[in-house]
Amino acid sequence: MEKFCSNIAIFLIVAFGNAIHATAGDPDILKDFLVLPSSDPSTITRQYFTFTGFRPLRHANLTGKTTALVTKATMKEFPALEGQGVSVSAIIYPPSGMNLPHVHPKTSELLIVLLGSLEVGFVDTTNKLFTQTLQAPDMFIVPKGLVHFQVNTKTDSPSIALGVFGSVNAGTVSLPRDPDIVKDFLIPTSLDPSNITSQFFTYTGFRELVNVNITGKTAAVVTKASMKEFPALEGQGVSVAALIYPPSGINPPHAHPRAAELLIVIQGVLEVGFVDSTNKLFTQTLQVPEMFIPKGLVHFQVNTRSDSPVYVLGMFGSANAGTVSLPSTLFASGISA
Ligand SMILES: *[C@@H]1O[C@H](CO)[C@@H](O)[C@H](O)[C@H]1NC(C)=O
Numbered sequence: 001m002e003k004f005c006s007n008i009a010i011f012l013i014v015a016f017g018n019a020i021h022a023t024a025g026d027p028d029i030l031k032d033f034l035v036l037p038s039s040d041p042s043t044i045t046r047q048y049f050t051f052t053g054f055r056p057l058r059h060a061n062l063t064g065k066t067t068a069l070v071t072k073a074t075m076k077e078f079p080a081l082e083g084q085g086v087s088v089s090a091i092i093y094p095p096s097g098m099n100l101p102h103v104h105p106k107t108s109e110l111l112i113v114l115l116g117s118l119e120v121g122f123v124d125t126t127n128k129l130f131t132q133t134l135q136a137p138d139m140f141i142v143p144k145g146l147v148h149f150q151v152n153t154k155t156d157s158p159s160i161a162l163g164v165f166g167s168v169n170a171g172t173v174s175l176p177r178d179p180d181i182v183k184d185f186l187i188p189t190s191l192d193p194s195n196i197t198s199q200f201f202t203y204t205g206f207r208e209l210v211n212v213n214i215t216g217k218t219a220a221v222v223t224k225a226s227m228k229e230f231p232a233l234e235g236q237g238v239s240v241a242a243l244i245y246p247p248s249g250i251n252p253p254h255a256h257p258r259a260a261e262l263l264i265v266i267q268g269v270l271e272v273g274f275v276d277s278t279n280k281l282f283t284q285t286l287q288v289p290e291m292f293i294p295k296g297l298v299h300f301q302v303n304t305r306s307d308s309p310v311y312v313l314g315m316f317g318s319a320n321a322g323t324v325s326l327p328s329t330l331f332a333s334g335i336s337a
Pocket residue numbers: 061062063064
């Protein structure tokens with residue numbers, strides 16, 4: 001996990017955080033994916049599903065900056081996201097830099113710290129302030145529509161985070177596929193509402209990734225932060241999984257019935273692919289910090305390197321994406337890596 005975090009430095013230097021305006025939920029689509037009216041669907045290739053716009057972040061110049069640099073990958077920058085209900089921003093905080101208070105009116109934001117530490121906070125509709133200090137790789141859920149901010153309290157080093165949204169365009173459209181809720185956030189019946197603190201909105205389970213032992217493993221080690229592991233996600237329409245691929249390791253073909261998945265490579269090189277409902281196979285080789293959207297269809301990933309692991313985050317536009325694994329018999333006779 002140390003690598004998982006430290007290698008992010010090489011990679012991301014981003015920020016999002018401009019006010020993003022949203023309205024009501026992303027409508028569900030009846031097709032595998034949507035293409036621009038100007039595009040001929042038969043010309044769609046794997047490039048369409050790949051986003052390389054975070055590459056320039058490796059060279060971000062923070063000198064003299066006091067506010068966070070936000071780089072978005074929404075439907076505008078990455079048209080394949082249309083109808084997929086998920087998007088992401090990369091946020092780079094200069095030393096002492098702030099992402100000023102702003103709101104995404106109808107979209108929650110799952111903030112994952114990749115490098116350094118952050119002071120984060122939001123104000124609920126009763127004017128109660130929840131603040132928290134996060135260190136990589138902790139995450140924090142900002143319920144939809146609430147005013148929030150982040151500050152890098154370190155004066156000598158930058159911080160980097162990813163903001164994951166359960167909408168393709170937190171700015172103008174919104175609402176994930178998950179049903180909308182009429183409260184700021186939902187509290188499990190086992191908890192007393194008056195006992196809810198910032199801790200409830202914070203997930204530190206990814207710290208355990210530092211202990212993951214991939215020696216002798218052939219399949220990817222998947223660590224989820226969905227509604228089950230992180231109850232504050234209920235009703236927020238977003239979740240994340242961390243994937244560690246051992247050398248030559250594979251994540252066998254599977255599907256998430258309730259959400260598209262946006263994959264971002266944090267370290268290493270990953271071969272990814274999915275099959276659309278016409279049985280067309282799209283594959284792509286991804287390097288740090290590229291993204292790929294395999295949608296709700298059957299998809300798989302392979303680490304083709306025999307000497308080094310790969311670290312990846314999978315981001316979903318649902319708090320409970322679900323996973324359906326294909327029978328191993330099908331896999332054995334199926335897609336070759
Ligand atoms: C970074 O930005 C500062 C201030 O704008 C500028 O003086 C400096 O030349 C830039 N450095 C690079 C490597 O571009």
